[in-house]
Amino acid sequence: MTAVFLRAPLERFFESPALRNWVTIFLAIVIQALPFLVLGVVLSGAIAALVPPEWLARVIPKNPALAVPMAGLAGVALPGCECGAVPIAGRLVSRGAPAPAALAFLLSAPAINPVVMVATAVAFPGKPAMVVARFGASLATAVIVGFLWTKIGREAWVERARRRVSHGGSRFEMFTETAEHDFLHAGGFLVVGGITAAMLQTIVPRSLLDSVAGSGLLAVATLAVLAVVLAICSEADAFVAAGLFQFSFTSRLVFLVVGPAVDVKLISLQVGTFGRSFALRFAPLTFVVAIGTSLIAGWLLL
Amino acid sequence: MKAEVRSSISLLIGVVTLRVATSGLMLNYVKLGMRPWLLASGAVLCFLGVIGFLRATRAGGDHEHDHPPSKAAWLLILPVLAASLMTPQALGTFAADRQSNVRAEPDADWPPLPEPTNGAVEMGLWEFTDRAFTDKNRSLEGTTVRLIGFVSPAEAGSDASFLLTRFAIQCCAADARALQVEIHGKPGPRAESWVEVTGEWIESESPDEDAFALPALQAKTLVPTKQPKVPYE
Numbered sequence: 001m002t003a004v005f006l007r008a009p010l011e012r013f014f015e016s017p018a019l020r021n022w023v024t025i026f027l028a029i030v031i032q033a034l035p036f037l038v039l040g041v042v043l044s045g046a047i048a049a050l051v052p053p054e055w056l057a058r059v060i061p062k063n064p065a066l067a068v069p070m071a072g073l074a075g076v077a078l079p080g081c082e083c084g085a086v087p088i089a090g091r092l093v094s095r096g097a098p099a100p101a102a103l104a105f106l107l108s109a110p111a112i113n114p115v116v117m118v119a120t121a122v123a124f125p126g127k128p129a130m131v132v133a134r135f136g137a138s139l140a141t142a143v144i145v146g147f148l149w150t151k152i153g154r155e156a157w158v159e160r161a162r163r164r165v166s167h168g169g170s171r172f173e174m175f176t177e178t179a180e181h182d183f184l185h186a187g188g189f190l191v192v193g194g195i196t197a198a199m200l201q202t203i204v205p206r207s208l209l210d211s212v213a214g215s216g217l218l219a220v221a222t223l224a225v226l227a228v229v230l231a232i233c234s235e236a237d238a239f240v241a242a243g244l245f246q247f248s249f250t251s252r253l254v255f256l257v258v259g260p261a262v263d264v265k266l267i268s269l270q271v272g273t274f275g276r277s278f279a280l281r282f283a284p285l286t287f288v289v290a291i292g293t294s295l296i297a298g299w300l301l302l
Numbered sequence: 303m304k305a306e307v308r309s310s311i312s313l314l315i316g317v318v319t320l321r322v323a324t325s326g327l328m329l330n331y332v333k334l335g336m337r338p339w340l341l342a343s344g345a346v347l348c349f350l351g352v353i354g355f356l357r358a359t360r361a362g363g364d365h366e367h368d369h370p371p372s373k374a375a376w377l378l379i380l381p382v383l384a385a386s387l388m389t390p391q392a393l394g395t396f397a398a399d400r401q402s403n404v405r406a407e408p409d410a411d412w413p414p415l416p417e418p419t420n421g422a423v424e425m426g427l428w429e430f431t432d433r434a435f436t437d438k439n440r441s442l443e444g445t446t447v448r449l450i451g452f453v454s455p456a457e458a459g460s461d462a463s464f465l466l467t468r469f470a471i472q473c474c475a476a477d478a479r480a481l482q483v484e485i486h487g488k489p490g491p492r493a494e495s496w497v498e499v500t501g502e503w504i505e506s507e508s509p510d511e512d513a514f515a516l517p518a519l520q521a522k523t524l525v526p527t528k529q530p531k532v533p534y535e
Binding site: 017018020021023024025026027028029030031032034035037038039042173176177179180183184185187188189191192194195197198201202230231232233235236237239240243272 | 308309311312315319322328330331332336339340342343346347350351353354357373374375376377378380381384385391392393394395396397472473474475476477479
């Protein structure tokens with residue numbers, strides 16, 4: 001009601017082209033991400049309803065040397081945007097999965113699933129090494145971060161996800177309540193991520209890229225930061241990277257490996273699901289490891 | 303946050319998603335291919351919202367298992383507000399002005415152009431730009447083409463009348479890339495308005511000098527037109 005009454009005066013206020021640009025990009029990010037988020041929370045609800053508590057802790061090998069790579073490879077099975085992986089990983093943790101395995105899955109699922117691999121192959125025709133390099137570097141990132149987490153990760157940081165209680169009742173009740181709960185929770189943080197990414201895109205002109213394209217390490221650093229700021233879905237970032245042809249293949253690989261692992265949208269979702277102290281450590285760690293693996297993969301393969 | 307309110311939000315998002323997906327609104331933001339996904343997720347959200355609402359009212363408003371999903375859930379109202387308070391629009395000149403345009407090398411083998419319809423070959427801006435820059439067969443030479451885009455002001459100091467612009471998206475408006483062609487010979491109407499231009503490609507005399515130059519077209523006719531249903535290429 002209020003929206004209808006306020007519309008005319010507010011529309012005048014909202015005439016500014018920068019603001020409209022911001023809103024268009026913001027809505028685009030939210031609309032694009034929404035189906036994947038819904039898919040993620042539906043699966044998360046299914047996990048809550050069908051997987052008995054502590055079952056995962058029994059089934060996943062205790063030895064992280066086995067659990068982490070297994071979980072990393074399991075990422076192949078979940079096609080979709082990174083938005084879906086966060087609620088699922090959170091739910092796995094609440095069901096007793098060891099944190100390093102869940103986090104390895106969190107990182108690998110958006111990056112190595114078949115949809116992303118096909119998209120990368122299509123975007124870089126004649127350069128199949130790009131697909132191999134992306135798969136290898138992303139899986140390596142997931143596994144390395146998982147292993148590092150066994151050393152330096154503290155349970156306290158994933159407490160928030162651990163503590164998440166499922167609602168009682170029948171399986172159907174648990175499924176619908178969990179799915180809705182996760183959607184509302186993650187959705188709010190997706191909005192924050194979308195607003196931030198849209199704002200950064202509106203403020204920073206793309207032409208800034210041209211000045212750094214040629215210069216080696218600066219190009220790598222720029223694309224790594226761009227991947228974080230742009231928050232593009234992993235299905236489409238291959239085409240965006242293909243368009244950045246003033247940059248070397250290796251720096252574009254960095255863009256493709258960093259993007260699904262850490263970006264503004266993801267950080268926001270992780271804060272929501274795992275908590276701020278988690279995100280504060282996880283994001284920079286992932287960022288650095290992702291750059292490292294993609295530089296090595298680029299050096300070896302591209 | 304009470305359970306009824308929460309479920310109302312889910313239902314609201316579901317309904318808005320369905321509306322965005324079934325009307326043409328979604329095309330301002332994402333690609334047509336997203337429609338089935340948006341319809342499915344909208345339906346799921348409506349379902350969850352309705353079930354949650356019924357459950358909450360039946361329980362009489364007192365839910366011991368009430369673990370609210372945190373205040374963040376309120377933020378979901380923002381996209382709904384934004385979509386309802388601001389007339390939805392595709393990306394325009396603001397974004398186009400901030401793009402970078404860098405050329406690739408002319409080494410591609412483009413197939414010959416199709417037959418003209420009504421005196422000109424219909425073409426998307428992507429194809430025109432790409433052929434202009436990369437086609438070593440120079441298929442555009444001497445042919446009249448028809449392009450559709452919106453008007454963007456030309457750079458200060460350039461002798462073009464205006465820039466014909468359209469965005470190409472891969473995933474959603476967030477990754478949009480502006481495709482621009484300099485139009486010479488006909489004055490440009492109001493910025494942001496959509497036009498259909500026919501004309502011939504102006505080949506650059508010194509293609510190597512300016513890596514950022516845009517392809518150019520000498521306009522023969524210029525007709526205002528409406529924004530196409532799918533604004534992005």
